Amino acid sequence: MTTDTVTAPETRAFEADVSKLLHMMVHSVYSDRDVFLRELISNAADACEKLRYEAISNPALLGDDPQARISLTLDKEAGTLVIEDNGIGMTAADMAETLGTIARSGTKAFMDKLAADKDGEGQQLIGQFGVGFYSAFMVAGKVEVVSRRAGEADAATWSSDGLGTYTIAPADPEAAPARGTRVTLHLLDDAKTYAERYTVERIVKAQSGHVPVPIFLHEAGSADEPRQVADGIALWTRAKSDISEDDYADFYRSVAGQFDKPALTLHYRAEGRHEYSVLTFIPETKPFDLFDPDRKGRIKLYVRRVFITDEAEILPRYLRFVRGLVDSADLALNMSREMIQDSPVLSAIQKGVSNRILSELAKLAASDPERYAAIWENFGPVIKEGLYEDYERRDQLLGLARFKSTTSNGTWRSLKDYMGSLKENQTAIYYATGNDLDRIAQSPQIEGFKARGIEVLLLPDQVDSFWTTMGVDYEGKPFKSVTQGAADLSLIPLAEGSSSAAAPSEEASSFIAFAKDALADHVSDVRISDRLTSSAVCIVAAENAMDLQLEKMLASAGRAPERAKPVLEVNAGHALIAKLGQVGDDDDGRRDIAFLLLDEARIAEGDPPADPRAFAERLERLMTRALG
Template sequence: MTETLEFQSEARQLLQLMIHSIYSNKDVFLRELISNASDALDKLRLETYRDKDLQADTADLHVEIETDQENRTLTVRDNGIGMTRDEVVSLIGTIAKSGTAELLRKLRETQDAAVSADLIGQFGVGFYSSFMVADRVVLTTRRAGAEEGVRWESDGEGTYTIEPAADLPQGTAVTLHLKPEDAEDNLHDYSSPAKVREIVKRYSDFITWPIRMAGEESTETVNSMKALWARPAAEVTEDELTEFYRHVSHDWSPPLETVRLQAEGTFEYQALLFIPSRAPFDLFVREAKRGVQLYVRRVFIMDDCEALVPEYLRFVKGVVDAQDLSLNVSREILQQDRQIELIRRRLVKKVLSTVKSLEQEKYRTFWTEFGKVVKEGLVSDVSNRDAILDICSFDSTHDTEKPTTLREYVERMKDGQEHIYYLTGESRSSIENSPHMEAFQAKGYEVLVLTDPIDEMWVESVTGFEGKQFQSVAKGQVDLDEKADDAERKEEFAPLLTWMASALAETVKEVRLSSRLTTSPACIVGDEHDMTPTLEKMYRAMGQELPKVKRILELNPDHQLVGALRAAHAERGDDDARLRESAQLVYDMALLAEGGELADPSRFVKVLATRLEQAL
């Protein structure tokens, strides 16, 4: 019985983009189909290792390509794992890939065809790329061990048909009915055997399964089948590495950098890893798959081996081929395996050292794309914290255009400066205009400008760099102005400070003179180990109840408003209601200046309006 079903809305939109795509390099559709076929062969061999009772033919696993110039068709066939009806609907009729909505939003926003093609390639849509060159696609498949197969067909316009199919061989065959316009274009005649051979050699030569085509006299294997990670580096070209990266990542862009690693001796393994040139759409999606492909003695074990790559390096793609692991290893066993832990440690150190050695332009690209993710490691990976700090860059007040490394910051530190100063906040402008920055800017001290949410977390965990401690300019005592320590001045303002501390006791734990202010009357600071207001807000947003943290109000003794408050207090005493109201206004203004939220905004507006009226 034939069923007609609709594509999921996201899949339908992507299909339309593919059908009408003017992507210049349409050849990549064949790479995607061969990659899928190779995956199916990997999965069958792995399944037969794990399930000895599986009725499957593994005697001659291969990919076969068939062209028909007369009928203008191209078929890619494998005798791999195959699919059931439900798997066909799930894998082709819907897109369960993280980041789909974000991709579609960006595609709708851009009017540039080249940008659209670039976005599509970044997403890695695999099977759907067939519709760039075909106006009808037929897929037949039978799952290994199943008796009945499935036939799927679609023109990509919104619906597809699916029906049972008898007498199908094990595996999957995808037949493309090619668009007529390509017949007149020798460069894109995908029914031409010569054209197909050229594409296979260029994009899929490294596939470890034989890719066969009918020759003039006999069937021939058209790829070399050499595992790239097992070949000496000198024998592998940049083009081969790029195509292999695209195979494992499904990203159409070339990688930013290649990382090779080979361990010999009692425990042998090889690794071929890649740092992408741009972040994937699902980089910050919790459910997104991560990890690298794991092989054991050239046998594929799993696609996304999370145990080999920490979460803060989740963008790394590639292959690890171990010699001494069991072929029946599972994800659960891997989490406890000592050898896997050793490989992981080596991979992390190698990736971090590779990033450190990147030339400047590549490093800037890397940090722009992946800096926020890498900084997660400052919290989660204590053993590699120093190495991570060494590759981090941060915005700073030294240069508004270019971020700085900590090593560069330390080299520029003033004589006698003991701390690496920083301030966290929601934006660069809010930090630069913060009252906390006034004395640092006036005296020429460089301050790191930290605006990523993860910055709120790692600065609480990391103590220092190269012997220099991190110090928030909004926390603790800051000794930049000798006037603040002047005993005579402290005595002069002591009655006001004591009275204001009492008047504002519900919101502050101390009122003191400030050495960090030059133009503002007041600012609010925390004790050295207090949680920042932003971090407190983040925890509350996650549903965590926290005890209220009272902070410190600092007054600028050189500001006219503070001087007037001192004089008024000396004249009127502690019980003046208007003076108490003024003290609250000073606190509220300091709170607003740092981007805080008032406890009672309407009361603040009323008092301020009354004062303005009286002043006028």
């Protein structure tokens, strides 16, 4: 065929191993059948954009129908779905070229043409690889395409069952579109729902509601006028001054699937080397999937206002609570719009959007601390995952972090606030981890710090036990656990009104030496503590051992080696310790007391005694002696 006019029906084979390629398209490339409608609407939108471009030099192509549109017609009785546009249209030769050859894209050729034309910059063309059309065979047993190119008199029909051949024939000019393309899908038995208004309207709004062409929906046999289901104006392309808070809130609810309001809205357009638009929201309440083990993000990716996927990793996982979208003008795609390439463009978008969200959070923290505190209350535990995972942005995240502490009276404190309250000779930022804020605040290991007015950060989230082990520091001060190693508080003076610990008596010193011997199989050391003021004993991790809370977490998950022996610290000034000399030379009694003190320290940590039965027997013997 060398002319654009087909004089008789002609059956041809696809210019590819279509039986294999179509099977791949239907069963491998696309994971969701709904995408066929997105692909066909994208093709229709491309056709309208092509016409708009060509009409710049040849306005006559628009005729008396200048307004681009896409029409969807549903016929439940016939089991058909029709997608029609009034775009550039195709000749018979165009059909053979674009629909008869899989993976040959007229749009790509058109973009190549634009690349040589400086006036063609910025055209919003979506399809690039010419395979999306064939996704129609996921839902249709037969596909018919009737088209007339703008400015031409003749029309042609392309038809195929997708099994290896297609037919091109002349079309009745009276029955063909005046301009543009009509695609009729004869739906498979298990795809009849695609002829129902609710199903189609839902898909259009979810996946193609923001293409740059209005979309109308009509049900065959209905006397009602076609109803507009998409206005062709993407919210994120409008000026921020033209968008109300209610508009943003409605859009947020539709894109996030939630019923609250956004706590923070970020809307901007990046220009320069890469151009893309961003409209993201931080929810007012925690999404139900915030702690999903897969930790997937929920940012939708669009290319030129056409939905591509909501599984692209636009943001790091610790920002997975952010909802919204990114619309790129120049992101490279591979053969399916669902599978984007790992390209420098995508990397630039990921970096740019992530940094912008963090900088906006920093601005909010400075300008409206109460609003920021509400966001941190909801999402702080997730953001802190970045302290463990994102070394590049760790300093930025430390600036965003907020903590409750022994001096904050239940309010949030920043590390900048903490640094402002450092005590003389204080060389570290002290913290305590655990599962419950109140229990951490009552930990015996904190007593000596309180006595000196040293602020201790209270860290109740599981992730706290991990990021604090990564060698993190803030303004040169390392983070140090109050339950690990020696406290080394002797150089920091006591607060006014606090008394120093008394020196141990000779009898108490003798008992401590005895306990070190008796407990040698259970602890690495028994020593006098300068971190205790009111409790008799506590346990801490050795200097180079794993922090107690982290060790406990890993052990409970079966992921830790044999637990290291802790250190038992004794408050030499405690009344109980002072009276231990009264036990005399009864080694069995002293051994019972030593083990009971160790179990007391374990219980204070929220752990059971190492041997509950032995604990009960020792306690019973001690009470018998006391009463005897």
